[in-house]
Amino acid sequence: MKTCILHIGGPKTGSTALQDTFREAAPELLRSHGILYPTIYKQHTPFWFAHMPQFQTNTIASRRDLVHVRRDGGSFHEAVLRDYARLLDETPASTVVFSAEAMMRVRDSEQVTRLAAFLRPRFDAIRVVGYVRPPIEWVSSMAQQLIKAGRTFDEIRSLMRQRDRGAGGIRIDYRMWVEAYSDAFGPENVLIRDGRRGQLVGGDVVEDFVSVGLDARADALGLENRNANESLSGEGAHLLEHVNRHRSVRLGGPARRKRRANRLIGHMRRTGRGTRFVLDGIDLAAWARPFGEQLAWLSDRTDGRIDFRPTITDAPDVPAPRIDDVDRDMVLALNDALAEGERLRAQANERQAWQAFLRGAQDDPLPLLRALAQLDDGRVTLDRARRLMDRGHPECALQVLDLILNPTGDPVGAALQRKARRLRQEAEAAADA
Template identity: 30%
Template sequence: MKLVCHIGTPKTGSTYLQGTFQQNRDWFLERGIIYPDLLSPLANHITLFYAAATYLDPSAVAYGLHSMEEVAAFRARLVEHIRAQIDAAPPHAHTMLFSSENLTGNLGRHDVLNLAEMLRPLFDEVEIVIYLRRQDDAVLSMYGEFMRRGYNNQTFDAFLQGATARPAVPHFLQYRVLLEFWLEAFGKDAIRVLLFDRAQMVGGDVLTDFLTRIFDITDTAGLALPAEDNRSLSAPAQEFLRRIQPFVPFYQGNSINPARQLLEARINQLPDRPRPYMSRAQSERVLERYRQGNEWVRQTFLPHHPAPLFPARPELGETSNIGVISLQDFAYLSAFMLTEGKVAAVAPAPNVEA
């Protein structure tokens, strides 16, 4: 049995891929590919992260994990669960498929080594698949996700400062550092680096690209596609969520805040226009921070790709629309949240800055 382990990175269409894999388990199995249950009802194989991590993530409480001793027992249980599914696989099955962006978003060097120790004995071959998104787009998308989830109430400038610091926060933007963890644990020949760029993806989308490049599947007749439910939020919606975050943060002490969870469905339905955009100077600052590491990635994994790995974006303007919200927008978004989106369509009032 071969393992294809898709590890993200975050904000590269992972949720959509996982929804497709889970919704079409029988379709994939007909083609010899098993998308297994990993002791969770989620499409995201997040339990791999909990089992491999050398620390206890607060969200692991939902799986009954309150100590590292319980994590160790869970790891052993998960390994046996995977082995049982391999043993029960039909004769034509040749590949097991895992997918979790948490494996790049949340794991460090020792965690990845733990994961390799878990998985290597189970499979005859392991292929690690990773999509890399240009860091300026990734920063923009990740900031929106932080505001959506309520992780903090940083301004975009402060978030950008962290993303371009040494070391960067979030860490997975440092693609060389990230890939060196996986190189050490699995070896270069096991790693497949792909670019999350619609202009370069087969069919212009991540699902077609993944199926074609990884499984050589070009006929998708009968494949059911899930709704894309991980859309980005508008620039005013992001600023609205940033300002209310201190009152309903994601975490309450060491646990997830139940009040925030109650708002999650309404937050996910907030408007997605106007789209947020950064300035040309902000984009150049991000790309310059990662230029050397990106060149190492290109030379190591994509030597035929023209340099630089991610080119500059001269089409951007001198200003950004992130962090700006009018009183009218704030009132509208408040009403949207209070009424679950059942708001009257009214002409916008003159823009009055909050």
């Protein structure tokens, strides 16, 4: 009997730790237990997006380093599904595990229907496991993530007041994904888990998922828990938000921004202070109250096993931590030092990748593309594209230009975009010649 287990998140429930744990586990050890955790791509998100024809294929291909499918929009879906179809058809494993919290962000039921149509012929049984948290607890954790990504408290409060997902607001919709997966795979195959630490088997999402999804113990499978996205204390969150307001941590693209935030977190942790973080300046209970209907539905759907309604009657009352000017000045100086160090490292890495590509030491431009994306300097990127054209590499130039025209970091200026579009026309003509 061949079984597929879909772990679909949700956000801020330990998904990253679970994915890191499975990905870094020795594949042969999992294989000895008849388990496959696919690693043909670094993450399983492309597998989910491949069932969304309307998605911006060039953007997601750029983010996931799928260089070979950047240019032809339709080929993204075909290439990813072809890779996974071959893997699933050939694997001798009796259990295949997929994990992507993006799978819980269901736009319409057709996405899940297409996913089911792909999986059903290949498996005898398919089970879905999703984790949920109470609204106030969840939004506090989401606020921390946004602070690490460079947001300010004012920006986060603005997002919380937007309940329309299309407007980029922070909202909760348990019902949409539960009903979509229940319709596609059967309600008996959709397991909703309470993501609060005290409700998890062993107090840990990895142990809980292995227990309920694989009917095993993590240590028996050789899984070593990889904790990720470590929480900030109240002081740490306020210090990092202070940096966000007074220094642009958006310089350098998402990956570098996250690393710098993580380094700052390490320094803040060593201060030895640790009050609980709660987003202030907004009535959390009032924000969560409109989700009461969703919470009532969730309670009914789980036969009362998960009832978050008591958690929204009263928001936690935790005063904002007091931080003196010395600490503020210190963390700004520390951030500036880290930013300058990362800028210099990114420049060195880009120069090294460029020289290696010119020497022919690399078979494809992927290392150069990664180095340019890390540097996140539109002028340097445009210059490299021009030089690639001059050296007779129009295909590579197109891939480099895609970093400017489909940016995953901060958008470049209009003048640079116009120059990049003109150069792309030249490159496309040269590539087709």
